[in-house]
Amino acid sequence: MFLITCPFCGEREESEFSYGHEAHIKRPENPESLSDAEWADYLFMRKNTKGPHLERWVHTAGCRRWFNVARNTHTNEILAIYRMGEQPPKEIKAMIDEKAKS
Amino acid sequence: MTRYSIFSLLRNAMGYHQDWQQAWRSPDPKQEYDVVIVGGGGHGLATAYYLAKEHGITNVAVLEKGWLGGGNTGRNTTIIRSNYLWDESAGLYEKSLQLFEGLSQDINYNIMLSQRGVLNLAHNLHDVRETRRRVNANKLNGIDSEYIGPEQIRELVPIINLDPNIRYPVLGSSLQRRGGTARHDAVAWGLARAADARGVDIIQNCEVTGFDISDGKITGVQTSRGAIKAKKVGVVVAGHCTVMSDMAGFRMPIESHPLQAMVSDPVKPVIDVVVMSGAVHCYVSQSDKGELVLGAGIDAHTSYSQRGSLHIIEEQIAAVCELFPLFSRMRLMRQWGGIVDTCPDASPIISKTPVDGLYFNCGWGTGGFKATPGSGWVFAHTIAKDEPHPLNSAFALDRFHSGRLIDEHGAAAVAH
Numbered sequence: 001m002f003l004i005t006c007p008f009c010g011e012r013e014e015s016e017f018s019y020g021h022e023a024h025i026k027r028p029e030n031p032e033s034l035s036d037a038e039w040a041d042y043l044f045m046r047k048n049t050k051g052p053h054l055e056r057w058v059h060t061a062g063c064r065r066w067f068n069v070a071r072n073t074h075t076n077e078i079l080a081i082y083r084m085g086e087q088p089p090k091e092i093k094a095m096i097d098e099k100a101k102s
Numbered sequence: 103m104t105r106y107s108i109f110s111l112l113r114n115a116m117g118y119h120q121d122w123q124q125a126w127r128s129p130d131p132k133q134e135y136d137v138v139i140v141g142g143g144g145h146g147l148a149t150a151y152y153l154a155k156e157h158g159i160t161n162v163a164v165l166e167k168g169w170l171g172g173g174n175t176g177r178n179t180t181i182i183r184s185n186y187l188w189d190e191s192a193g194l195y196e197k198s199l200q201l202f203e204g205l206s207q208d209i210n211y212n213i214m215l216s217q218r219g220v221l222n223l224a225h226n227l228h229d230v231r232e233t234r235r236r237v238n239a240n241k242l243n244g245i246d247s248e249y250i251g252p253e254q255i256r257e258l259v260p261i262i263n264l265d266p267n268i269r270y271p272v273l274g275s276s277l278q279r280r281g282g283t284a285r286h287d288a289v290a291w292g293l294a295r296a297a298d299a300r301g302v303d304i305i306q307n308c309e310v311t312g313f314d315i316s317d318g319k320i321t322g323v324q325t326s327r328g329a330i331k332a333k334k335v336g337v338v339v340a341g342h343c344t345v346m347s348d349m350a351g352f353r354m355p356i357e358s359h360p361l362q363a364m365v366s367d368p369v370k371p372v373i374d375v376v377v378m379s380g381a382v383h384c385y386v387s388q389s390d391k392g393e394l395v396l397g398a399g400i401d402a403h404t405s406y407s408q409r410g411s412l413h414i415i416e417e418q419i420a421a422v423c424e425l426f427p428l429f430s431r432m433r434l435m436r437q438w439g440g441i442v443d444t445c446p447d448a449s450p451i452i453s454k455t456p457v458d459g460l461y462f463n464c465g466w467g468t469g470g471f472k473a474t475p476g477s478g479w480v481f482a483h484t485i486a487k488d489e490p491h492p493l494n495s496a497f498a499l500d501r502f503h504s505g506r507l508i509d510e511h512g513a514a515a516v517a518h
Contacts, residue, residue: 001411001412001413002411013413014411014413015411015413018402019402019403021357021404036503036504036505037503040355040502040503041353043502044355044446044502045353045354045355045502046344046353046354046355046356046357047344048344048354048356048357048358048404049344050342050344050345050358050406053404055403055404071403073358073404073405073406073407074405074406074407075407076405076407
């Protein structure tokens with residue numbers, strides 16, 4: 001059990017929220033022009049990062065609004081919380097880029 | 103290898119059990135192997151064993167970053183069954199169950215297989231129809247399976263709550279009499295001992311940190327104990343499979359979740375079958391020590407932390423206490439979590455990969471233990487022949503391109 005700070009309601013227990021899996025997956029603009037492999041990549045393939053991971057949560061038992069969370073999947077430490085449509089903070093992006101290089 | 107028997111037991115009793123041979127060697131890694139298996143859990147050890155036994159490939163190393171069977175092999179609820187819906191799954195899981203039935207004799211190690219029967223409960227009309235459908239599908243595939251009503255359930259499990267007025271009443275159940283449990287540690291240790299006896303090097307505390315790939319072909323692995331060359335590499339690492347596929351440079355349709363299990367304090371024998379319910383999310387059996395072995399559902403979020411959230415256990419225990427009111431005053435002795443690699447269709451991936459000579463066996467999600475010998479058997483064939491066995495050809499990575507998914511969410515018992 002961990003605590004999540006809803007950007008609209010404040011800090012609540014994890015059990016009030018539902019998980020929305022990996023964030024920033026863009027629906028392809030021209031699905032009909034995609035190959036089967038490209039479509040499978042969009043539909044099924046996931047980062048499943050061990051470490052800093054960008055994901056979506058929804059405050060199901062509260063305001064019922066969606067938001068993005070950067071969480072370390074190894075320690076469950078929440079690194080940043082930012083609204084839908086926004087990009088993650090720069091330091092989180094740097095952390096993820098560094099992880100991808102190693 | 104000293105053969106275990108009544109005579110070796112008597113002989114060693116004379117020496118106060120001081121002279122037992124170590125069950126497996128712990129050699130330093132060689133420079134090069136024909137096949138390197140990454141992951142020393144049940145599936146990896148079974149793969150190494152069948153590579154040596156069925157295909158005569160004995161220049162094999164099993165690399166384990168921790169200790170043998172310390173991951174999901176030692177953390178599951180030890181349930182074995184093969185009552186899956188689709189033909190592809192039926193073939194694979196039934197092969198595994200058949201191998202389990204002869205495994206103690208085959209590897210000369212008592213895995214304490216107990217074919218006590220497995221019940222999968224139905225709690226509403228849809229469950230009943232779906233269970234009947236699955237039982238019929240099992241029968242068409244030659245798998246023993248039957249549908250039983252509340253009266254027969256009462257005979258098998260007198261302590262179950264059959265009150266029709268509870269929130270999720272028990273309306274019926276499937277029963278696989280050949281299903282049951284086995285001692286999970288013994289499966290790992292026995293396979294390790296048998297593989298070692300055929301020449302396989304089992305190397306613990308050796309973490310793989312990278313793959314050596316040239317011209318799209320695997321040439322070896324980088325490890326915490328130095329570089330090891332290999333003609334072929336089989337990866338069987340459960341929750342960490344995308345960490346491995348990232349190193350190899352391709353993507354997988356896998357998400358890793360915590361899955362929790364727990365045991366109660368030990369009591370006199372009270373339940374002699376396995377009872378599972380996918381709908382209310384509980385599964386119960388009683389170990390030989392008398393502990394109730396209970397399994398919960400997965401946490402919804404992805405995680406590598408090997409520990410889940412408390413509210414998942416709370417839901418699981420609520421379900422157990424409604425089904426078995428007499429358990430309500432028992433205490434839990436231990437609870438733990440493992441990291442399961444879940445696939446979108448709740449079926450495994452046992453497959454070649456975009457890298458030549460690199461093979462993946464993963465995606466077993468919440469139910470890999472029952473498949474341990476079968477998984478190793480088909481994976482050994484896939485590695486040895488560089489092509490899948492007919493039993494696992496449908497479980498290739500490219501099914502996510504073709505759309506030929508094998509949806510076993512119904513039979514998987516733990517929803518994900």
